[in-house]
Amino acid sequence: MENRDIRIEVPVLARVEGEGALELTASDGRIETLRLRIFEPPRYFEKFLEGRGPQEVLDIVARICGICPVAYQMTAVQALEQAFGMQASPYVTQLRRLMYCGEWLQSHALHIHLLALPDFLGFENAIAMAGKHPDAVRRGLRLQRLGNELIRLFGGRSVHPVGMRVGGFHRAPYPDRAAAVLKELRSALADAEAMVAFTASLDLPDDEQDFVSVALRHENEYAMYSGRIVSDRGLDLRVEDYLERFQESHVAHSTALYAHLDGQPYLVGPLARLNLNHDRLSPPVKAALEATGLHLPSRNMFHSVIARAVEIHEVVLEAIRLIEDLNNDEPAAVPLTVKAGVGCGATEAPRGLLWHRYEVDAAGKVISAQIVPPTAQNQARIEDDLKCSLEAFGLHNDDDALRLRGETVIRNYDPCISCATHFLKVRVERR
Amino acid sequence: MPIVSRNQTDALERLNARENPRPRIAVHKFSSCDGCQLAFINAGEALLEFAQLVDIVHFAEAGPMDPEAAVDIAFVEGSISTPDEAERIRAVRKNSRFLVSLGACATSGGLQALRNFNVDGAKAWTEAIYAQPEFIDSLDTATPVAEHVKVDLELWGCPVNARQVFQAVRQLLFGVAPVVDKDKLCVECKRQQHVCVLVAKGIPCMGPVTHTGCGALCPAFGRDCYACFGPAENPNTASLSRRFEGLGLLPEAVAQRFHLINSHAPAFRTEWLAWKERS
Numbered sequence: 014m015e016n017r018d019i020r021i022e023v024p025v026l027a028r029v030e031g032e033g034a035l036e037l038t039a040s041d042g043r044i045e046t047l048r049l050r051i052f053e054p055p056r057y058f059e060k061f062l063e064g065r066g067p068q069e070v071l072d073i074v075a076r077i078c079g080i081c082p083v084a085y086q087m088t089a090v091q092a093l094e095q096a097f098g099m100q101a102s103p104y105v106t107q108l109r110r111l112m113y114c115g116e117w118l119q120s121h122a123l124h125i126h127l128l129a130l131p132d133f134l135g136f137e138n139a140i141a142m143a144g145k146h147p148d149a150v151r152r153g154l155r156l157q158r159l160g161n162e163l164i165r166l167f168g169g170r171s172v173h174p175v176g177m178r179v180g181g182f183h184r185a186p187y188p189d190r191a192a193a194v195l196k197e198l199r200s201a202l203a204d205a206e207a208m209v210a211f212t213a214s215l216d217l218p219d220d221e222q223d224f225v226s227v228a229l230r231h232e233n234e235y236a237m238y239s240g241r242i243v244s245d246r247g248l249d250l251r252v253e254d255y256l257e258r259f260q261e262s263h264v265a266h267s268t269a270l271y272a273h274l275d276g277q278p279y280l281v282g283p284l285a286r287l288n289l290n291h292d293r294l295s296p297p298v299k300a301a302l303e304a305t306g307l308h309l310p311s312r313n314m315f316h317s318v319i320a321r322a323v324e325i326h327e328v329v330l331e332a333i334r335l336i337e338d339l340n341n342d343e344p345a346a347v348p349l350t351v352k353a354g355v356g357c358g359a360t361e362a363p364r365g366l367l368w369h370r371y372e373v374d375a376a377g378k379v380i381s382a383q384i385v386p387p388t389a390q391n392q393a394r395i396e397d398d399l400k401c402s403l404e405a406f407g408l409h410n411d412d413d414a415l416r417l418r419g420e421t422v423i424r425n426y427d428p429c430i431s432c433a434t435h436f437l438k439v440r441v442e443r444r
Numbered sequence: 445m446p447i448v449s450r451n452q453t454d455a456l457e458r459l460n461a462r463e464n465p466r467p468r469i470a471v472h473k474f475s476s477c478d479g480c481q482l483a484f485i486n487a488g489e490a491l492l493e494f495a496q497l498v499d500i501v502h503f504a505e506a507g508p509m510d511p512e513a514a515v516d517i518a519f520v521e522g523s524i525s526t527p528d529e530a531e532r533i534r535a536v537r538k539n540s541r542f543l544v545s546l547g548a549c550a551t552s553g554g555l556q557a558l559r560n561f562n563v564d565g566a567k568a569w570t571e572a573i574y575a576q577p578e579f580i581d582s583l584d585t586a587t588p589v590a591e592h593v594k595v596d597l598e599l600w601g602c603p604v605n606a607r608q609v610f611q612a613v614r615q616l617l618f619g620v621a622p623v624v625d626k627d628k629l630c631v632e633c634k635r636q637q638h639v640c641v642l643v644a645k646g647i648p649c650m651g652p653v654t655h656t657g658c659g660a661l662c663p664a665f666g667r668d669c670y671a672c673f674g675p676a677e678n679p680n681t682a683s684l685s686r687r688f689e690g691l692g693l694l695p696e697a698v699a700q701r702f703h704l705i706n707s708h709a710p711a712f713r714t715e716w717l718a719w720k721e722r723s
Contacts, residue, residue: 056475056525056556056586069704072670076555076705079479079603123485131507138507140495151489158488169661171486172479172603173672176665183665 035399035419039408047400049392049423062371062382067093067179067349070371070379075173077384080123083116083164084362085384086177087238092369093179096356097349097377104343105181107335110238112167112174113360114332117237119160119171120363121283121321124427125212126153129318132421133215149211152204156325159201162194163332181346188341195336198329205329206301208322213305217315222401224394226285226310227274229361235293235327236286237361243289244274245310252359255368261385270389278393281365282426283320284311298326314398317425351377362387364427388428395426452621455596459516459542460619467516467617470502471546472536474522474529475556475586479603480547481505481521487606494610497617514539517616519609520595523549523556525586537593542616545589546609548602552674553708555602556586560708588708597622600655602672602705608657625656626677629669633660641668648688648701653679653711670704675711685715696723 037047058077062070074089075082087109094101101109126149127139134149136142143150161171166186168174176182227248229240242250250258261270273279288310294302302323307316353375359368365387372380399422406418459467471481484491485506494500498517502510518540524530537543548554589595599608612622629651633640641663642649650671651663662669675681681702688698699719702712 057559061555061558065700068667069700072672072704073555076477076479076602079477079482082477082479119486127485127506140492140500140507143492143495150492154488154491157486161486169664170603170605170658172482175662175667178667183667 035423037399037403042404042408044400044404044408047396047403049396049399059382059384062379065379067097067351067377070382071177071179072173072175074369074384077386079172080120081116081362081364082173083113083168084360084367086174087113088358088360088362088367088369089371090177090179090358091239091360092356092358092371093373094356095358096354096371096373097179097351098354099180099347099350101181102343102347104340105346106238107338108167108182108185108345110234111332111335111339112164112177113237114328114335115160115163115166115171117160117324117328117363118163118332119157120427121325122153122156122160124363125208125318125321125325126150126157128427129424132417132424133217133318152208156201156204156208159194159197162197166190166194178346178349180349181344183346185341185345186339188339191336191339195333198333198336202329202333205326206297208325209298209301209319210305212319212322213307215318217313217318218402219313220315220402220405221312222314222398223312224314224397225274225277225279226288227279227281227366227390228286228289229359229366230290231293233293235290235295235324235331237328239360242359242366244279245288248274252368253357255357255359255385256370259368259385259390261389270385271393272385272390273393278397279390280314280394281387281390282317283324283363283365284314284317285365286361287311287320287323294323294327295330297330298323301326314402314422314425317427321427349377351375364388364391366390388426391426391428395423395428398422398425452596455542455594456616456619456621459616462516462541464499466497466499468499468501468513469517469519470511470513470515470536470540471500471504471506471519472502472511472521472532473504474520474533474550474589475525476522476547476549476554478505478521480549480601481519483546483604483606483609487610490606490610494613498613512539516540517542517544517613519544519546520550520589521546523553523586523588524592525556525559525583527583530583530592533589533592542596543589543593544597544599544612545595546599547604548600548672548674548705549586550589551595551598551600552706553586553588555705555707557588557706557708558703560585560587561703586708597624599624600674601657605658627656628652628676628679629654629656629658629660629673632656633663636660636664638663639666641666642687646691648691648693648697650684650701652684653681671702671712672705674706674709679711681711681715682718685719694723695719699723 035049038045070089071086074085077085131138131142164171164174168176225244225246227244229236230243231240259272259274261272291309355372357370367387368385370383374380402422500508501513518536524533545551615622641647647668649668651669654669654671655673655676657673685698699716702716706712
């Protein structure tokens with residue numbers, strides 16, 4: 014059929030965080046090989062952590078990713094507390110969940126409006142889109158700013174916040190500032206709710222695929238800060254037992270490590286969470302979701318944008334509840350006590366499950382560290398998805414169309430390449 | 445000491461000699477966490493205003509892509525840590541009239557410069573982390589942009605903040621040299637009237653030697669500054685180290701204070717080495 018040799022070189026993939034490239038060879042309308050090459054330079058974080066004390070760990074892990082530093086701190090802090098045999102108070106847990114709501118809100122609002130929406134509305138980027146759809150862009154920027162404000166209450170700044178410590182926070186948010194954010198959250202609620210119907214009304218491709226969803230599941234909350242690791246194929250695991258079923262491996266074309274569940278690719282992130290935990294959404298969010306007619310579990314990765322909107326609605330409501338319940342008389346931290354041991358932590362970063370393990374000595378210093386970020390877990394799934402979706406899209410399309418579709422597919426995963434070290438050029442070779 | 449160096453004046457003259465008053469700008473990423481470019485992306489409505497004032501020709505994370513375009517102002521995030529990056533930064537310099545290093549990684553090497561002091565070289569660490577180390581192409585060091593090409597303005601911070609970045613942009617739009625306050629963090633901390641954590645609590649705060657700019661965030665939380673904005677101008681690191689020793693810190697702990705986010709900055713590197721030898 015096709016005997017021409019074609020190579021598409023698209024430099025760094027736009028609108029993802031980090032850098033990479035996609036290479037594929039195709040013949041007779043079928044993809045023979047497909048590789049997602051990741052070329053973010055290695056940064057050796059796990060080695061920097063060795064010999065560092067508890068506060069240094071929190072200050073260092075934030076730097077793995079500028080988009081989701083809170084996720085890294087939330088996961089590390091729980092792992093260290095487990096290693097030290099410490100128990101955070103319910104109040105501290107409440108404060109942490111509130112801060113985490115801020116990160117979900119800013120990250121999802123950024124992704125939907127600035128990174129994903131231009132694909133679905135047909136623009137090169139959000140800056141070009143702002144001319145035709147100023148309201149959508151402004152709404153996104155408002156929600157994103159509000160998420161950042163929420164983080165600032167606890168950390169002084171939204172990128173690499175400084176307020177977290179093992180045991181709790183260096184101080185609780187000032188009540189007057191928290192009250193001001195509460196007021197803004199209440200007035201943003203209408204925007205957040207409207208996001209669900211808006212994203213569901215987008216003309217999203219119909220692309221059903223078979224995949225395994227993995228996420229944390231909490232007994233009564235929509236899992237974010239804690240829970241057991243579950244899948245839609247019956248997996249139900251304690252956080253400590255992660256390595257028994259999940260394996261990391263390294264492939265030639267990437268500086269990111271690939272994680273597999275029992276040797277198979279799997280999905281983490283908003284759609285995986287929604288598939289597994291939609292019964293835990295609060296009633297107003299359930300109602301908004303039901304009104305869209307979206308059938309769950311969904312097997313269409315393009316529904317990720319709706320899942321993010323649903324989660325924006327959920328975290329705005331959750332943040333309102335949490336602030337309303339704050340009792341500022343309690344201490345913002347329990348005292349730090351250290352001992353030798355091993356601790357594991359897992360939370361739901363905006364992009365999906367994030368897992369940490371630390372071995373610490375009697376002085377509380379790290380002997381060894383292991384970090385499995387969401388993008389490393391999604392990488393094998395992204396390659397599978399690209400194979401299916403590009404073949405379904407049709408390899409007869411010209412290279413630019415293939416590149417755009419490939420990029421759109423990858424953006425569904427909101428890959429944070431800095432986190433996984435590691436993002437996109439497209440190279441198609443047709444034989 | 446003049447605030448504006450002769451070199452910067454030349455770059456400014458080049459920038460001001462551009463044909464179109466609306467400058468073409470690029471934001472380039474090297475080894476980094478992407479946190480500093482968020483100063484633009486997190487700016488909210490100011491980002492849209494910014495896009496009116498300048499012509500954004502390359503900014504991968506925000507969308508526009510044209511990495512090899514000639515621009516008037518190039519913002520560079522990240523340190524140089526691979527052979528490819530060492531090549532790429534030279535092209536960026538060649539294609540820009542005025543080059544700004546954005547944040548700790550670009551300005552001092554950043555956190556990943558900690559690898560520079562690993563006696564076994566990056567290779568040993570690659571072998572420890574990656575199952576197939578032969579696939580990893582990495583330099584032994586992660587170094588600041590200024591060790592590779594001339595930098596016209598350094599903006600410190602891990603991360604930089606939007607105020608700092610937009611102030612520099614506005615000044616460049618007015619055709620004047622951006623003025624960067626290189627004072628110690630303590631000055632800002634006192635202005636905000638925080639209780640001194642070093643004096644009142646005996647916590648080893650890095651404020652006395654740290655470049656101002658963050659807004660004294662850590663002392664505002666009752667904790668120690670950890671020098672994410674790098675060394676201030678003329679920092680008396682030796683004196684602060686002796687104070688830390690007086691607080692009961694062992695030499696190794698004193699050394700570690702200088703060996704974190706800006707470990708490759710000369711003032712911090714020297715102090716770290718001096719105390720490491722004693723430990």
